[in-house]
Each structure stands twice: as structure tokens, then as C-alpha cells.
Amino acid sequence: MRARTVLPAVAMTAVSMVLTLAVVVMWLGAAMPWPVALVVGLGIDGGWLATLAYERRLAAQGDHNQAVTAVGWSFGLIAAGVLVAHALTADGSAGAWLAVAWLPIAAKALWLVHGLWERTALTPAALDAIHGIQQEARDEAAVARARLRAEAATEETRLTAVTDAGARVARVQAKTANTLAGAWSTLETARKGEGTGRALTCVTGPVTPGVTTRWDLPVWGPSDPVPALESAIALTDTALDALIDEIRHSEDPALSYREMATRFRAAGRSASEVRLRAAWKRVV
Template structure:
């Protein structure tokens, strides 16, 4: 992984240094001895290389120096300036300007490599991160599968419940239809003029001298008979109730208690409210 950032920086630095040296020798060689031009070119490249080596040493120690960095960028700017000046005085200005940015590009690549080193992780840390990411992906996949399974189960349950409800509704509809047809038949038979005669002719030999009254059941709502209907029925008068209570009370010797008398009173089929029965008991006992 380190080679992916350091190799382009090394290659760009080498190319820019060779290009700077060549331009200095060609440009200044016409004005000064070529040995002087060579020394100038090597001085620019040597200063740049020295500052770069110092920067790399500090980076290896986890340190950083702004003056050294500034000197390195200054050497890169000088090299770029030399290339730009040569390009402007050359007959092929466009071609030389196209490569004049190489020194600054080399410095930028070394900056990128330094940033990569500051954020680089060990193989163990990278393996831990990959494990955590894989675990998160596994949990997400399991959660999605669980949700899909629960959705399918709920869909199947709703389908079953809906189907069962539809079957129950069909059975109820068929039952209601059958009952309606049966009651319609009974109503038709009950309303027929010949029904009573036919049934009478059948039962007359069995019950001579008795004319039965044939009434078939009628389709319709029924009302249950509750306590109000029973209370509305005519009951015993106070005198009759007192006489009955006294008779039951003295049916044994010694006289019965109220609870036993009440039990025998109701077991005999008599009807009276608890309030009236207790009041009669008090009157008789007094």
C-alpha cells in the first residue's frame, strides 16, 4: 500500500530534477561556462533533495518542521521559475510550459504521501475494522431476513384467518338459506286449507270424539319470560300467605325456623317475594 503513494512521488521528483538540471545547463550554458551552469543546476536539485530528505526524516520520527517545509517549497518554486523563464525565452514556449509544473507536482505528491502516512493503520487494525464491518453487514442481513420471515408469516396467518372467516360466512349463509326454506315450507303447510283436514283424518281413528287443533310453529322472534313477568302474575293475599306460613311453620315440633320454612315454602311451588315472606313470618311469629 505504501508503494502506491511513494513511487509516483519518487518518479516525479527524479523527472523534475533531471529536467531542471538540463534546462539550467542549456539556458545558462550560452552565457556562462557549462561547468558553472552544471553547478547551479546541481545546487537547485541538491537543495531540494536535501530538504526533502530532512522532511522525510522528521516524518519518520512523527515530527514536522515548518521552516524546513518552507525551504523545500522555495526550492520547488525556484525550479519551477527556472523552467517557466526558459519556456518564455525559448522558441518552443508551449512545450516547455507544459512541463514547467513538474517540480511543484513532485512536492504535492510528497505532501500526499505524508498525509497517507499520518492516517495509515497497521494490518491488525485494518483486520479489526474489516471484522467490525463484516459483523455489521451480517447483523443487517439477519435483521432483513427476520423481517422478511415475519412478514411472510403474518401474511400467511392473515390469509388463513381470512379464508376461515370466508368459510364460516359461507356455512352461515347456507344454514340460513336452509332454515329459511324449511320455515317457508312449514308456513306454506300451516297456511294451507287442507292441512288441518288431512291431519285430522289421520288422527281421528286413534282419538275418536276428539278434534285436534293443528298449529305449526311460526317463524319469528321470541321474548324470554323474566322475573318481572313472574312478579306480574297474581300471587297470594296477605291472609292466605300468613295462613300458609303458619301451617308450614307448625308442621313439625318444635316449630321450624325461618330458613327451613322458606325452603319448604318454595319447594311446595308457592311464589312470594322475600320481603312479603319475611313480613308474614314476623306476623305469624308475633
């Protein structure tokens, strides 16, 4: 990687020095002996090369000197000025010399680029570490995106299942409500029917002679809690008969079996349905 920036700078610098030396010898050779012109050309190239070497030494030490840099650019401008002056005074080849007059400035610019590259260059170990960090970040980002997509798909599936289950529950509830409404309508019609009471009394009359039985169908609504059987007190048949008779005649007219049973259990008493009905028959 280092050769990609230093080799073009070295090549352009060498070409610029050769051109500068040739132009000085040709330009001043007519006015003075050629050895003197050669010394002048070598002086320009030598000064440029010396300042360039000093700049490279400072750059290798991590240092920088503005004065040395200014002297180096001055030698580059002098070389470019010599080429431009020769191009302006040459006969028939001014365009060709102007085409190469920019090489000294380009060489200085390439050395500047090479210096910038050296100040920002990293070792292979550091580059490998950076590549590993970037690859790890890309891997984590890809895993995070895949996890989010999977979670989104799972949530979508769950919501779809919940929605379908809710729809099925709603359909079952609607069907059950319709069935209960129809059954309750039937019960209500039977309760309010004119012949229902007479038919039920006709059936129960032989069982409970002399007692007017009241038939009430269940009422749609909240029900009263019944005390727990564990807290009730067991009664003998005699005590049970006396208690039932007392509850039955607590109001006028006498209470029905259903009303008596409700008040009996509300008072915290305990008796099975069979015993309670047997006692009721004995009392009545």
C-alpha cells in the same frame, strides 16, 4: 500500498533535480565557469532535497511545520522558474522545455498526496477488522431482508387461509339460515292453518277427555332460563298432584299443560316429564 504513492514522487523529484541541474549548468555556463554553474544547480537541488527530507522527518513524527513547507514549495517554484526561463530563452526548443517545466511542481504535489495517504493509512489488522464489520453488517441486512420476506409470505398465506375459511363459514351459515327460514316458515304455516288445531285436538281428545288443549308452536326468539334441577325440591305424588291442581286453577280458564309446566319449573320445583304428565292426567 505505500510504494504506489512514494515511488512516483521519488521518480519525479529525481527527474526534476536532474533537469534543474542541467538547465542551470547550460544556462549559466556561458556567463561563468561551469564548476560555478554546477555549484549553483546543486545548491538549488540540495536545498530542495534538504527541505523535503526535513518535511518527511516531521511527517514520520506526526508533526508539521508551515515554514518548512513554504521553503520546500519555494525551492520547487525556483526550479520550475529556472526551467521556464530557459525555455523562453532557448532557440528552437522552447516547446520541449516548457513541456517539462511543470515537473518540480508536480513532484511537490505528489509528495503532498503521499503525506495525505500516510495520515489516513491503516494497518492490515485495522483493514481486516473494518472488512469484517462491513461483511457482518451486510450479512445481518441480508438475513433481515430474508426474514421480512418470509414473514410477509407467511402472513399472506395465513390471511389467504383465514379468508377462505371465513368464506366457507359464511356459505355454511347462509345455507343453514336458509334451511332454518324454510323450516320456520313451514312451522308458522302449520300453526296458522285452520285445520291444525282441530287435527291435534282430535288426536289428544281421547287422552285428555273434557280438557281443551291449546297447541302452540315454538316462538322464534330468546328463551327464559330454567332453574337448575339441583336446586329444586323433590315432591311426593300427592303433593305433586295438589301443586299441579293449584297451578292449573290459578287462572280462569284453567291453564294448559304447557303453561302449568312452565310455571311449575319457574317456581323452583323438580319433577321429571313422566311424573309431571302422570300427575297432570290424575288431576285432570
